[in-house]
Amino acid sequence: MPNIVLTRPLGQSLRLGELLHRKFPMLEQIQLPLLSIVPNENPADAKRLKELLPVSDLAVFVSPNAVECSMRLLQAAWPKSLPVAVVGGGSLEALSHHGITAENGYTIHAPNNPSEWDSEGLWKILNQSQASWSGKKILFLKGIGGRAWLGEQFLLQGAEIHSVATYKRMPLADDAPAWLGLKKSLPNDSICVLTSSEATRHFAQFLKENSSWAESWLNEAMMLCTHERIAQVCNELGFKNIDWCAPGDDSLLVKIEQWHTNKN
The missing domain is CATH 3.40.50.10090 (Rossmann fold)
Known part of the structure; x- marks a missing residue:
């Protein structure tokens, strides 16, 4: 079979x-x-996340895991004043589980075409929405380690990068x-x-x-x-x-x- x-x-x-x-x-x-996903439940990181939200111009969730674990860490409603960006459909679905949708008044940036559900596709969409990211504060919500390319693009334009590791990945034991x-x-x-x-x-x-x-x-x-x-x-x-x-x-x-x- x-x-x-x-x-x-x-x-x-x-x-x-x-x-x-x-x-x-x-x-x-x-x-x-x-890999197994282990959420970060450190109170100090939860406090830092809550402090960063009001001063950030954009929050980037790097994966569906980042959405779920960030909301678990936050333990509060996501502020409608802070736009979010995601790579693809899985993360959009995860956002919708928490009521974070365009229909509910949130600003969400994501590639429309599944063939562009990657960092490059998201960067293309973000540059269509903003002439320059110079001086903007970008918050990355991610796992420990994880993607670097997208953050480098923001840095090259003069943005200020902050990140919160909301989970870690554990490899399957031998x-x-x-x-x-x-x-x-x-x-x-x-x-x-x-x-x-x-x-x-x-x-x-x-x-x-x-x-x-x-x-x-x-x-x-x-x-x-x-x-x-x-x-x-x-x-x-x-x-x-x-x-x-x-x-x-x-x-x-x-x-x-x-x-x-x-x-x-």
């Missing part, structure tokens, strides 16, 4: 899993959450039972959905350290990446079968259907 390996953190593959189950009931789903799903499956009959470069690096490291049974996953399984950058990371790490598509579950479904059709 062909397999699809879903590698997002637990809870974030639910919609995709349901869509896949309806469209491809013959596909066996393997849940392999390569002895976690979730890995058994791989061990029991055939890599040449499997497609793995990769949505994070950091998760991809952890995946490759585990496969190489357990080469007695896992090396074939590097060579035979199809790696489906949700950005060209992740595909480049896959190539650098030694994966042999790589494809990529625009972010978003709908784009993933199209690619998965192509893969499944070609397998039959």
Whole structure:
């Protein structure tokens, strides 16, 4: 039976899993959450976040996790006076769970086209809304580490950058039972959905350290990446079968259907 390996953190593959189950009931789903999200609940960071909101000109949520963990840290309604920016549809959906929508009077910047759901696409939209970011205070809400490119663009225009780490990512332990799903499956009959470069690096490291049974996953399984950058990371790490598509579950479904059709 062909397999699809879903590698997002637990809870974030639910919609995709349901869509896949309806469209491809013959596909066996393997849940392999390569990273877990641990919210920051430090009172000092909550205080700092509340102090930064009134003096910021724009808040950038780097991911759906950033939205959920920021609101958890804030424990208050988001101020309508502070515009927000997000990369794509997942973050827009997360904002809507907290009533942060254009219909409710919030200013939200995000790329419209799923093919532009990345930092470059967001930067294009932001530059259409503002002639210059010089002197503006930009608040990044993110995980520990995370994206740097977008912040560099603001800095090059003379903006002032502040950031609050609202969560951290924990890699899946090497002895976690979730890995058994791989061990029991055939890599040449499997497609793995990769949505994070950091998760991809952890995946490759585990496969190489357990080469007695896992090396074939590097060579035979199809790696489906949700950005060209992740595909480049896959190539650098030694994966042999790589494809990529625009972010978003709908784009993933199209690619998965192509893969499944070609397998039959």
